[in-house]
Amino acid sequence: MKSKSGKRIGIFGFGCVGQGLHDVLQENPHLEVAKICVKDREKLRTLPTDAFTYDPQELLQDTSIDLFAELISDPKEALLIVRQALEAGKTIVSANKKMISENLPELVALQEEFCGTLLYEAAVCGSIPILRTLEAYYGTEPLQEVSGILNGSSNYILTKLDAEGLSYEQALAEAQALGFAEADPTLDVGGYDALHKISLIAAHAFGALVKPEQVLRAGIQHISKKDINLAQVLGGRFRLVASAKINAHNRLELQVLPTLVFPDSELYYVEAEFNGVALHAKYAGSQFLKGRGAGSHPTGSAVWADVSAALAGYKYSYAKLPKEEEPVQLKIEGEDELQVYLRTPRPELLPQLPWLQLTSFGVDSRNAQLVGTILRKDLLAHLPALKQTAAFIAQLPSYISANQAVNASCQVLEELV
Template sequence: MKKYKIGLFGFGCVGQGLHEALSDNPQVAAEIVKICVKNLDKERPLSKDKFVFDPKSILEDEDIDLIVELIDDAKLAFEIVSDALRQRKPVISANKKMVAENLDKLIALQQEYDTPILYEGAVCGSIPIIKTLTDYYSLENVLEIKGIFNGSTNYILTKVIEENKSYKEALEAAQVNGFAETDPTLDVEGYDAKYKLSIVIEHAFGVHVHPDNIFNQGIQDITKSDITFAKERGLKIKLLAKAVKYNNYFSAYVAPHFVSKESPLYHVENEYNAVLVQGAFADDQVLVGKGAGKLPTGLAVLSDVNAIANNYRYSQRQVSSMAIQSTVEEVYVSFSPEQPVNFNLFTNVSEKYIGQNSGYVIGEINTDSLQELLTNADTNVIFTSGAKEEIEIHRLTYSYEIG
């Protein structure tokens, strides 16, 4: 079998994880021959002569026949990846932002130059969701896909809800443990999860939806009273990414959800991710695993290297004409009593409470109106679809709370 010569871009967390995983698997027909990094003066665990600074010294090296892109700069990553595909060099990337924002262009380049790009490591770390959807589910009518797609936010929510840590303490612990970036915005505001959701939608439904068209609300606005509300009802709050197929359209969003004990997602804690796929034939299946980190992601990238060495490429799902649409969802919205939200934006209100320090409303609202409502300061939303029955039972039991 031919041994691929890898030109690696990036030798940070994932790049080093790939190196370790490959060293442990000499049967994989590939070796890393050059590594491009930003700072050549950094101490590295490998011989200095492997490292280069100029991307061209990899891209123009005719001996290199596989490009693995693991840098943290999405714009440059797209330039590197497109250049490589144009030279008919197969590509592997773990960069969800780059892949999600350019998926249509990447598919076109892949077809035009008849050269594969794989990106298993970009979505939920060690969980093999892309290959599972592409291969195993290729004959399945996927109806819904949802899950915990971001390990940092799940870690923070676990610490805040289970261990009563403050949001700041939990975020700092996530950063110390390497689960959250120094700038955590992409994680905590739900962007990272929606990049992954956009990629998953492509492989589950055969539709490309740009991440800008997916609603996202993160965990940054969750208040103490939201957590009290959840705890009193035996619920947890999880940041879920979710896409649901209807007849000729689908909905997709990332938002905090109340999750009840009956859901398999209730038990997924800390940096773990989970993906729940509902199909017309197979019904529900859940995949749970480490969503990030050096070795789990390094192994996902290595599995793509091995796949390329075995001539694997993603088969395209039949392209669907379905479009994303806003939908009416039942949500809990909390607000400051000094600045109540516009209740008229709800199509149906089932519960309303305004106390001295906090207020909330539970009702049905169109996701476009929800976006408008969230422009109010001190307003947060939690979707109730993972725990609707529990909230209804509570409403019967504690009816005095209804305002």
């Protein structure tokens, strides 16, 4: 179809997001789709064969194409595509959070050197315009914290465990059947996907280039009914919360941790596959954005918004990233204290940790629960050993005492008997 603007787009990928973008473009024919590059020659398609190519170069070297959308599921190939487009000074939008977060310094440098453009709103929270908000509105205002539920699959599972009493396995199977979780859910339930997203948020919100090992990360894969019931007795819910926060010493604290949230937090009300992001700015105060964090049309809509903005000449300013003449980076903090709840079915494997305070309870040969306070850097250092114990690890707000957790645990036991 001839477009109203006379502009042509080349699309890489025709899966969940690629098809979502294609649907949106069919209903809003401002752009002509040149071709769609896919991988599997045997797959049945909803479009005629001549709509597709299997050779990325057929798109990348077509000088009649004005911009590209990279929406494939292979991060290595996605990097090659984005790199080649930027080296040619082209405009490309992408949804690949893993690829972008792991290569951000290079991708920023390529844009500077060759004057190309890369936009990636769809990579963070699907339809929620968080990067554009950070760039366009908070480019100059200091932010104190950006935190939220950034992964729809794990939130769907946690919601089902809490609201319907499903087991983790049942909730995961349901999320997979509905297309909210991948066949291999590790990236989602292990907190890696949220880590990629909070890293991108940290770059735009605080100018920090984050290495994955600097982020305290634990997932939800070892949560049990015991943990869910404990949260309910305490009046809260576990949510997988990613946060980037400036502390009292002007250092950045980064984490992706299951966190006990209460009705006084907006995050308590983010349910199923939805995402929610809370922003706390120095002058503007607090704001909260909630919306669909994944899915074909919501993510396709975010890609379309980037495509339209890029055609109008929009680029990220990366206003908070340190410039070459001022290479001082925001330091990432490990000295702050965290209160954590931990339950492990392998108490015999628990490593010795430098707890500042520790209360153990529910200990028998098959189980141990504890509430402890520890320095972030110590938890970060011992996390690999803790993960060997198949522990569920979560942050507890400081206003919940260890005694309250012990009492709640006793109540859970009485209810289960």
